[in-house]
Structure formats: structure tokens, C-alpha cells
Amino acid sequence: MYINATGFYVPAGRVPNQYFLDVNGLTSEWIEKRTGIKTRSKAAPDENLDTMSKAAIQNALPKLPYDISEVDLIIAASYSPFDTVATPAHVAQRDYNITNAKALYLSSACSSFMNALEVVEGYFAMGKASKALIISADHNSAYSNESDPKAGHLWGDAAVAVFISKDRYSENEGKIVEIYTQGLGHIGKGPEGVHLRPRKGGIMMPEGKDVFVNACTYMPQNILHLLEKNHFTLDQLSYFIGHQANMRIMSNIAKQLNLPEERFLSNIEELGNTGSVSCALVYAQYVDRFKKGDLVGITVFGGGYSTGACLIQF
Structure with a gap:
């Protein structure tokens, strides 16, 4: 398997450690010493899992060596859905008219992307797909409780799109x-x-x-x-x-x-x-x-x- 193109989207918003002093009582120094975090990305009010996923795909498209319509497997890997029925995989299929693709959602906490990669490997081995798109995205700020002193200060938001093929397209892959x-x-x-x-x-x-x-x-x-x-x-x-x-x-x-x-x-x-x-x-x-x-x-x-x-x- 070969990685043909990658794209990502990180929201512009940043939440500094100092913000949490009044929210959960943790100082900036305490957070940085114990986690290494100084700021975290935060999606804007009009952003969600689907919008971030689409932006990541758009970022990858200029580097993709084939037309996105050739993708025959789309996997959304996440644990923080915007919609628990329609997933970023199905939204991408509709937005880009990827008519011949299987589309599914996979969740295994922070291992979701790695498990999605293994599922792609399985589909390729069975001959049921040859070009796949994995969309990994998490909108943690939609679910996190910032007042929680154990974990409320940890979370960031982002999305990534990874195109994978069974066959090689270039020596740089x-x-x-x-x-x-x-x-x-x-x-x-x-x-x-x-x-x-x-x-x-x-x-x-x-x-x-x-x-x-x-x-x-x-x-x-x-x-x-x-x-x-x-x-x-x-x-x-x-x-x-x-x-x-x-x-x-x-x-x-x-x-x-x-x-x-x-x-x-x-x-x-x-x-x-x-x-x-x-x-x-x-x-x-x-x-x-x-x-x-x-x-x-x-x-x-x-x-x-x-x-x-x-x-x-x-």
C-alpha cells in the first residue's frame, strides 16, 4: 500500500493555558510541565467534524495523482461525531460525487486512524477496493468539559485526509x-x-x-x-x-x-x-x-x- 497524498485542516482558534486558571484552577505552568501543551486548537462556532473533514480533503487534492472519483473506499475515523448517522465519509462521497465507493465510519478511540488503515489493507487484500480515502477528524471541544481538572485542558480539534492506493503512483510515495x-x-x-x-x-x-x-x-x-x-x-x-x-x-x-x-x-x-x-x-x-x-x-x-x-x- 502507498500513501498518495495527505491534507489537513487545523482551526485557526487557539486557547492558551492561562484560560484555564479561572475555569478549572490550573496554572499555565502546571499544565505545560505535566503535558507539554501551551495552546490547543479550537474549532469556530460554525465549524464541525464535516466542515473540517472537507477542508482536509481540499488541502490534499492538489497533490492527488488521480481523480478523487476513482476512490472506491472511504473511511471516516473518529470518536466525536457531528451526526451519529451521516458521517464525514458519506458527506465526502456526496460532495465529491464518489459514486462507486463504499463508505463507513470506524471508531476505536485514539487508535481510530490506525484501525482504519488496517481495514483498508483488508479491503485491498480481498480485492474489494484499490484506492481509499481515510478521513480522520475529532471535534473534541464539542464534547470536552473544560472545568474538569483532570482532562478538560488537553483537547484540540483537527482533521486529516489520507489517500492510499494498492499500487504505487510515484517514487516519492x-x-x-x-x-x-x-x-x-x-x-x-x-x-x-x-x-x-x-x-x-x-x-x-x-x-x-x-x-x-x-x-x-x-x-x-x-x-x-x-x-x-x-x-x-x-x-x-x-x-x-x-x-x-x-x-x-x-x-x-x-x-x-x-x-x-x-x-x-x-x-x-x-x-x-x-x-x-x-x-x-x-x-x-x-x-x-x-x-x-x-x-x-x-x-x-x-x-x-x-x-x-x-x-x-x-
Whole structure:
């Protein structure tokens, strides 16, 4: 599988740490020290999951080597729907007249994009699709409770569009070497670690310590598993992109793997935790940096719990 084009949309609005002092009593210094976040992106009142998704697609189209109407599989990957019936996949199908595509919605918390990638792999293997569009978007500010001192200050909004084909279209495309995912609902606090219940406070993370410990365990473990399975060494990994939940998690992983800071790509300082979008968004933001011979590792950990990783080679 090959990544043909990526596009993204990040709302212009930014919420600084200082905002939360009067909202949940947390100081800017406290938030930055414990999360690495200085500001977070916030959608405008007239923006939603669908508008952000469409903007991400528009951003990708100039780089797409074929007409979007050739796409035969559209997956919306998210946990924060604008409409629980019609999804960004179906909206995109209508807006761009993609008449021959299957369209579906997939949710597995912050692992949603990685699981969508694996679903694309399955459709390609079955011969049921050959060109796919994954739209990963989360409108966290529509669900977050800013007064919650445990997690109300974490969330950002964004969308990313990733076009993938079974066959290569150019030498500059990243080849997806392998994808690995795993459900972890049976470990630790599992389904109660992070949850989204609009009638009971929206997005909540009552078991932050448990999330932290397991994220620090499974994200590096996934990358090491894929590297070993595909006969790569850690030294051959050009860039590491981890789920943008907390910079302390990235620092912990960097120490575990003994990887230099310059190999870690991140956007959490400015955008906060953008949910299932975060890793794909970092990839899309830095894609022009990747050159022939680079090996990029992406690894995620999501509430519920779920986890996964993939290797992309240029």
C-alpha cells in the first residue's frame, strides 16, 4: 500500500493555558510541565467534524495523482461525531460525487486512524477496493468539559485526509510496510480509563495514571515489534511519531528507546491532544521532510483501551 497524498485542516482558534486558571484552577505552568501543551486548537462556532473533514480533503487534492472519483473506499475515523448517522465519509462521497465507493465510519478511540488503515489493507487484500480515502477528524471541544481538572485542558480539534492506493503512483510515495493493531479492553482500567458520555460530563479521563503507564508500555513495544518483524533495527528508524497525548509520554519513550530528541516529531505544544487525528496529522504536517530511504514509525494508544503502529518507508 502507498500513501498518495495527505491534507489537513487545523482551526485557526487557539486557547492558551492561562484560560484555564479561572475555569478549572490550573496554572499555565502546571499544565505545560505535566503535558507539554501551551495552546490547543479550537474549532469556530460554525465549524464541525464535516466542515473540517472537507477542508482536509481540499488541502490534499492538489497533490492527488488521480481523480478523487476513482476512490472506491472511504473511511471516516473518529470518536466525536457531528451526526451519529451521516458521517464525514458519506458527506465526502456526496460532495465529491464518489459514486462507486463504499463508505463507513470506524471508531476505536485514539487508535481510530490506525484501525482504519488496517481495514483498508483488508479491503485491498480481498480485492474489494484499490484506492481509499481515510478521513480522520475529532471535534473534541464539542464534547470536552473544560472545568474538569483532570482532562478538560488537553483537547484540540483537527482533521486529516489520507489517500492510499494498492499500487504505487510515484517514487516519492511512502510505502506502508506493515500495520499492527490490538484491542486492550481487558488490561488495566480498560473501558473506564477514558470515556465520552455527553450526559455525564463529556470526554473524561478519570484514570490518567493508568493511561500514562500503559501508553508508555505499548507504544514503544509496538514499534519494536514491527521493526524486528520486518528486519529493521531501531537505529534505522528515521522518525518516531507517537500519539500526541502528553509530552511526558514521549519523553518516557525516548528514554526507554534511547532515541535522540530530533527523531521525535510532534505538534502537541501548539495543538493539544487532537485525538485520533494526532499521529496522522503530524505525518501530514511533516511529509515534505521525508526523503528517500527514510523509515517512519507511527504508534498510538487509545482509550478503551486500544493500540497499534505502522511502519512507512520512503
